[in-house]
Amino acid sequence: MDSQRLIEGAILLIPLVLSLTVHEFAHAWSAWLLGDDTAQREGRMTLDPMPHIDPIGTLLLPFMSIAFSSPIPLGWARPVPINPARFRRGVDMSTGMMITALAGPFSNVLLALLSAAAYGMTLRWAPDTLAANPGLKTFLLSVAGMNVALALFNLLPIPPLDGSRVVERFVPYSMRDTWERVVQLSPFLLLAFLYFGRGLLVGPIGYFTGLLDGLIFSIWLG
Secondary structure, eight states: OOHHHHHHHHHHHHHHHHHHHHHHHHHHHHHHHTTOOHHHHTTOSSSOSGGGOOIIIIIIHHHHHHHTTOSSOOOOOOOOOOOGGGSOTTOOHHHHHHHHHHHHHHHHHHHHHHHHHHHHHHHHHOHHHHHHOHHHHHHHHHHHHHHHHHHHHHTSSSTTSHHHHHHHHHOOGGGHHHHHHHHHTHHHHHHHIIIIIGGGGHHHHHHHHHHHHHHHHHHHHO
16 A cells, blocks of 8 residues: 555545544434433534544544545444433434434535535535645535445445344334344444445445535536
């Protein structure tokens, strides 16, 4: 791996860390709205990246995957603590857990849309800014693409990813034991997907980033 690739990996690590931070903040904030202040009391309802960073998952593995041109950046932040027993009265615990789980991918979708829109508006009304600051283009497009990947990855129905909370909400009572056995295998299922199935997300990621390209061009050309 040459020095240029190392530099590119370090630069692209910045938007990934920021995206993971927003993702975890969204989990904490949604839980707080539902009445659970556990994450807030533990200092996790913040946009400061430091409380969310996992040295391996947030720094080392993402850097290596970006540096080696992985189509999907590998990485995670420290999970936000959520206690469904603290949800306010009237909030079903499983529904609340699903809502807090979906808040993370939703925040990534929002970041992707905002980044694409910002790039399109800059192209239209301040093109000289992009010419003078090529790093701005890289940053905005990286944020858009990475957040599409993060949203789709986290929506997979594999424990402990956020999509599994959606599945868990609708698992019939008669199948709970089967689901619990699946949850016990979650580390192996996730590793198997990352090793064998990661390429399955390339197509969906390309499709949705294509939609973002359409948004950029529609704003740019008016």
